[in-house]
Amino acid sequence: MGCCGFRDRIEKYVEEFRKSGRAPKCPKCGKVLEPAVVYFGEPLPATALAEAFTLARTCNVMVVVGTSLAVYPAALVSLEAHRSGAKLYIVNLSPTPLDHLATAVTYTKAGKTLPRVVEHVKKLTNMG
């Protein structure tokens, strides 16, 4: 989640790394810069997770892409959407534990299928 919350564009730090060969330091806290991503095993930010659950309870359709849905608590967001009446569309390379709850499941690479899924969802929700 980043060392101290410091955010910036990555380009200049990549350039710095290319020149020096050393991991760039954070200008704010001095520690080695970390990308603002959630690593496997790290907790998700509480506010983002709370927002995800709120959206899950109120959405009509949830398109779930590129996840095994085996990792909690993120998988619970999809389950919450289903319990709240949303249609689930799952796109993943392999089966997931929530496939039986989904309106449609596609086992393929997301990049190939996603445009077709979006078109389908648009028709269903009269957005297209």
Ligand SMILES: [Zn+2]
């Ligand atoms: Zn920092």
